[in-house]
Amino acid sequence: MSLMLNGSWENSYGSTMTLEVDEDGFIFGEYGSHTGSTGTYLVIGYCRPSDPTNDAGQPLVLSIYWRSIGGEEPDDGSHWVSTYCGQLDSDGQMAVMNSLVTTTKYQTFVPGDYIDKLIFKKYSSSNEIKTKNIESIAQGKAKFANPINGVWVNQEKSIQLTVFLHDKEYGVVNGWLAYGSELISMLGFTDTLDNNNILQSVSLSGYMLKTSQPISLIGRIRQDANTLILSRWLANSTNAEAAYFQANSENWKLTKKS
Numbered sequence: 501m502s503l504m505l506n507g508s509w510e511n512s513y514g515s516t517m518t519l520e521v522d523e524d525g526f527i528f529g530e531y532g533s534h535t536g537s538t539g540t541y542l543v544i545g546y547c548r549p550s551d552p553t554n555d556a557g558q559p560l561v562l563s564i565y566w567r568s569i570g571g572e573e574p575d576d577g578s579h580w581v582s583t584y585c586g587q588l589d590s591d592g593q594m595a596v597m598n599s600l601v602t603t604t605k606y607q608t609f610v611p612g613d614y615i616d617k618l619i620f621k622k623y624s625s626s627n628e629i630k631t632k633n634i635e636s637i638a639q640g641k642a643k644f645a646n647p648i649n650g651v652w653v654n655q656e657k658s659i660q661l662t663v664f665l666h667d668k669e670y671g672v673v674n675g676w677l678a679y680g681s682e683l684i685s686m687l688g689f690t691d692t693l694d695n696n697n698i699l700q701s702v703s704l705s706g707y708m709l710k711t712s713q714p715i716s717l718i719g720r721i722r723q724d725a726n727t728l729i730l731s732r733w734l735a736n737s738t739n740a741e742a743a744y745f746q747a748n749s750e751n752w753k754l755t756k757k758s
Contacts, residue, residue: 504551505558505588508624517543517620520627525549525707525714530629531564539568542631542670544687545584546707546714548737557587557746559735561716562596563703565671565689569631576606579691581703583718584618585733585747589740594620597747599718599731603691603699611699613731644668647723648690648702652754661686661717661728661754663704668692673702677717682710686717698723702730712737717752726756 505527508518519529529543545562552558562584566577580603586596600614643649646665653660663675663686671692677684688704691697704717719730730752738745 504592504622505547505560505594506625506627507622508626509594509620510623511618511620513618516623518627518629519543520629521547521549523549527560527562528629529562529627530569530631533566539572540570541566541568542689544689545705545716547588548707548712548714552588552590554590555739556737557589557739557743559587559712559714559737559746560594560596561585561705561714561733561735563688563705563716563718565691565703567671567691567693569670574693576604577602577609578693579603579695579697579699579701581689581691581701581718583703583705583716583731583733585714585716585735585749587735587737587743587746589743592622594622595743595746596620597733597749599733599749601701601703601718601720603701603720604695604697646690646692647700647721648673651757652728653757654752654754657752659752659754663702665690665692673704675704677704677706677715679715680708680710682708684708684715688717702728708734719752726758728752728754728756730754 517531527545531541547560564582566580584596660678671689684706686704686706690702714735734748
């Protein structure tokens with residue numbers, strides 16, 4: 501079981517996140533940001549359910565929806581999502597690639613993908629989280645009408661993604677990804693704020709049991725079309741000398757089955 505990931509973390513920008521990890525490697529948490537928008541945001545993800553060693557870091561992925569749950573008024577950045585992909589080293593340093601998908605103009609941002617490497621250090625073993633567990637929300641039977649709902653495929657790559665919106669307030673989506681001769685349970689977020697924005701962001705996380713790899717998907721759909729553009733991220737376990745190998749990305753284009 502992973503014990504090192506449990507607790508509160510801070511990066512060089514002063515942003516913090518508190519993570520709670522279960523015995524299967526499912527991660528749930530909250531993120532506090534003071535860069536760009538200010539607020540508290542939900543985090544879900546997966547890791548290899550064992551602490552890092554000197555020879556092998558602990559790979560992980562996280563999904564974040566930048567819509568604050570702290571009562572702040574939504575702004576144009578509240579439609580965005582991120583995926584973090586990287587690993588926790590045995591020295592206690594968490595290094596991740598942040599893939600941020602923006603779907604609106606806000607401050608100096610325009611719609612696109614923004615990539616940044618973030619380093620987190622643990623500052624407390626406390627992992628008190630105020631929000632109710634998102635996993636329990638996603639296991640409910642409620643489904644809401646949304647453009648993300650349905651089956652998305654890429655025949656050339658033999659990929660099929662089935663997802664549904666399960667909670668409109670938190671933007672929680674879950675489903676299954678058929679990829680790499682495996683059926684992977686996926687959980688994450690999509691933008692559910694009412695707006696006239698034509699692009700809708702999505703970020704999903706899962707765990708590939710056959711290869712012991714956390715996997716995440718991030719991208720957007722056009723709400724007037726049936727195309728889902730994604731980046732697929734895989735987190736690899738490496739030693740310190742091979743850390744450049746810890747995050748792998750590939751572009752996907754999926755279409756909705758009629």
